[in-house]
């Protein structure tokens with residue numbers, strides 16, 4: 001105890017967290033290289049950096065999921081030599097992971113108070129308290145709902161509520177906002193600001209730089225496992241931040257809008273479900289069609305119906321003027337439709353398999369001859385996409401589970417690009433992707449349409465849809481509420497139709 005006191009006096013007590021020269025290596029990667037960061041009490045401290053920069057690794061060390069190789073961590077005035085997730089929670093450090101950490105087969109309430117039912121006086125207390133926490137962040141999910149039934153954004157809200165339930169001194173949020181609606185996001189901002197007033201610190205990791213500027217007091221920029229700079233947000237310009245993140249100057253965040261719209265190749269009519277009402281639209285060759293709507297408005301349902309992922313009856317689809325039946329995803333793929341899904345973990349990636357396998361998965365059949373797989377072709381395809389999408393990995397044989405969040409995502413994008421589909425549906429294709437790699441994905445989208453395919457782009461990031469689409473449809477309450485030419489429309493008028 002005496003030793004700790006001395007340290008506390010030695011160290012500046014204005015800091016809740018001091019990380020000094022922390023290093024961490026994985027086979028083939030130096031994930032953290034002498035990282036030094038100091039987080040003050042009662043501030044929002046942003047951390048930005050490219051996919052694979054080491055942000056999540058550092059947070060996992062702080063929370064006791066990984067052990068550091070070297071360096072020193074001082075939390076709340078005490079040296080933390082070794083910690084486990086449970087100990088760090090007890091010490092007052094909570095983390096909301098980039099990938100969800102919830103039990104799908106349990107209810108929302110049970111998840112929030114998992115292992116602490118006695119503390120909150122049984123199931124009744126669990127649900128009452130859980131409800132309050134959720135209400136606090138403007139979320140009205142029934143706490144008895146199974147987590148498996150929640151949307152991505154709802155799961156994230158549960159994660160946030162769970163973190164709040166621990167009365168933490170430092171809450172780490174690793175891309176907490178990536179799938180929240182504007183309202184939910186405002187709710188989150190409000191909560192974060194309230195926490196700040198109570199002296200709680202937040203570490204906020206995000207690829208959405210607007211959020212960093214709006215929310216954070218201080219920002220640390222990381223690149224390739226090292227800290228490049230830490231500055232008060234007021235002293236940092238957007239350009240400087242981007243340049244420091246990617247290590248080079250990026251002139252534009254978007255390429256020029258593709259301009260190659262041809263004849264009609266797809267049409268859907270009479271799409272009706274419990275949630276959708278009379279959805280009908282068409283798509284042209286070489287067109288990027290943007291679908292804009294709030295989370296829950298029906299965007300995902302529309303594309304799941306087109307892809308045959310949900311059983312829907314009564315709607316009609318034409319591909320190149322020919323009536324086409326799509327009863328399941330197999331029909332869709334046969335018709336030339338591919339889907340980059342929103343929730344990549346659940347619907348796309350096989351985490352225990354290699355980067356190579358995940359990328360070639362959708363085209364494997366093509367390369368099997370007489371029962372044998374042409375390994376060199378497989379390798380070529382995988383390497384091509386690793387390069388084109390700048391997937392950061394020690395090699396194509398690395399298991400996807402060991403890649404950073406954004407790099408996992410790029411693997412799925414690569415997989416579907418390889419199928420060279422007539423229509424590529426992209427649901428939030430740049431979520432969790434850093435600015436530099438976003439630009440690469442936009443360029444690839446452009447190449448795809450220029451080669452004669454078409455894209456349906458679903459995105460919550462309005463600037464992305466405005467800059468990349470040839471046409472925009474707004475979705476509100478399961479209906480198409482407007483159609484716009486992005487070159488002539490204002491954000492204001494789109495938002496009016498999105499909100500209904």
Ligand SMILES: Nc1ncnc2c1ncn2[C@@H]1O[C@H](COP(=O)(O)OP(=O)(O)OP(=O)(O)O)[C@@H](O)[C@H]1O
Pocket residue numbers: 026027029030031049050051052053054055056057058098392393401402403404405406407432
């Ligand atoms: N368990 C692991 N085994 C092997 N390598 C790992 C492991 N976890 C992370 N890495 C590697 O460490 C590096 C840093 O990854 P990390 O997840 O910290 O990046 P990040 O900054 O959070 O990126 P993103 O923005 O994509 O989430 C990457 O090269 C990643 O592949």
Ligand SMILES: [Mg+2]
Pocket residue numbers: 055056057098174404405406
């Ligand atoms: Mg990460």
